[in-house]
Amino acid sequence: xxxxxxxxxxxxxxxxxxxxxxxxxxxxxxxxxxxxxxxxxxxxxxxxxxxxxxxxxxxxxxxxxxxxxxxxxxxxxxxxxxxxxxxxxxxxxxxxxxxxxxxxxxxxxxxxxxxxxxxxxxxxxxxxxxxxxxxxxxxxxxxxxxxxxxxxxxxxxxxxxxxxxxxxxxxxxxxxxxxx
Amino acid sequence: xxxxxxxxxxxxxxxxxxxxxxxxxxxxxxxxxxxxxxxxxxxxxxxxxxxxxxxxxxxxxxxxxxxxxxxxxxxxxxxxxxxxxxxxxxxxxxxxxxxxxxxxxxxxxxxxxxxxxxxxxxxxxxxxxxxxxxxxxxxxxxxxxxxxxxxxxx
Numbered sequence: 001x002x003x004x005x006x007x008x009x010x011x012x013x014x015x016x017x018x019x020x021x022x023x024x025x026x027x028x029x030x031x032x033x034x035x036x037x038x039x040x041x042x043x044x045x046x047x048x049x050x051x052x053x054x055x056x057x058x059x060x061x062x063x064x065x066x067x068x069x070x071x072x073x074x075x076x077x078x079x080x081x082x083x084x085x086x087x088x089x090x091x092x093x094x095x096x097x098x099x100x101x102x103x104x105x106x107x108x109x110x111x112x113x114x115x116x117x118x119x120x121x122x123x124x125x126x127x128x129x130x131x132x133x134x135x136x137x138x139x140x141x142x143x144x145x146x147x148x149x150x151x152x153x154x155x156x157x158x159x160x161x162x163x164x165x166x167x168x169x170x171x172x173x174x175x176x177x178x179x180x
Numbered sequence: 181x182x183x184x185x186x187x188x189x190x191x192x193x194x195x196x197x198x199x200x201x202x203x204x205x206x207x208x209x210x211x212x213x214x215x216x217x218x219x220x221x222x223x224x225x226x227x228x229x230x231x232x233x234x235x236x237x238x239x240x241x242x243x244x245x246x247x248x249x250x251x252x253x254x255x256x257x258x259x260x261x262x263x264x265x266x267x268x269x270x271x272x273x274x275x276x277x278x279x280x281x282x283x284x285x286x287x288x289x290x291x292x293x294x295x296x297x298x299x300x301x302x303x304x305x306x307x308x309x310x311x312x313x314x315x316x317x318x319x320x321x322x323x324x325x326x327x328x329x330x331x332x333x334x
Contacts, residue, residue, distance in 0.1 A: 094327030
């Protein structure tokens with residue numbers, strides 16, 4: 001699955017850094033972006049197309065804040081799954097709409113025995129626990145050791161150079177808040 | 181649906197849902213989206229500003245595939261002694277490579293994402309966090325993806 005990195009030139013990089021801050025809310029936003037970095041509107045659009053079609057940008061759209069939308073409880077639920085069962089359980093968990101992320105990651109023994117990570121979002125901790133009970137029953141996870149790690153505080157959200165799809169948890173911002 | 185979502189108008193909800201799927205790359209993308217949503221460009225821009233002002237939207241922006249651009253990201257965790265928590269949070273958050281940082285209820289109580297533009301820099305960033313905090317940094321890179329949701333319906 002690993003693809004060769006895309007070759008970006010300096011003008012691509014300038015655009016990548018600029019759009020990270022957001023598409024301007026004006027009628028000709030790509031022209032406005034170009035004005036800020038000395039690039040014609042056509043060139044901005046061509047480079048944006050290249051970044052999207054090549055997969056460097058997975059999605060270019062509005063990013064919601066799920067916390068503000070009422071999904072205040074965010075839990076990382078981690079599972080210690082036998083290697084032979086991980087694909088089956090991972091695929092079962094991935095089917096639920098309230099599970100926003102489901103990844104296999106390494107154990108770090110002796111302190112951390114868990115190798116399957118899921119994120120569950122809900123309106124309250126009780127709601128998250130109810131959803132967890134549902135998947136434990138429906139996916140047959142009674143014998144799979146797990147822990148639930150609620151988030152207590154978000155210290156930093158997307159201050160880095162790249163907001164990455166995929167490590168966090170803001171559902172969709174899922175990705176910013178998310179959790180990684 | 182949450183109470184916050186119920187307060188949104190049908191138009192606001194359709195804007196949020198549609199614009200999460202993506203913004204077209206064309207000279208007047210908002211006019212094109214407005215036509216699709218049955219409204220006009222001025223109204224759409226005004227609603228987007230309002231939704232952003234109210235905190236429901238952070239911005240219109242990209243989700244990068246960092247690996248495709250030669251970079252890398254990972255999830256990392258620390259086991260921070262309670263008395264040092266705020267101090268360590270300050271140290272970790274000062275790293276520009278740290279994208280998100282959450283406090284969680286567990287012995288592994290600090291969880292953050294590290295994103296680097298050059299994949300080869302990852303080990304060095306994690307080592308510097310270890311050196312700066314004096315704490316073991318546990319690295320949890322993604323090994324297999326079963327699911328990742330990119331959209332959040334309202």
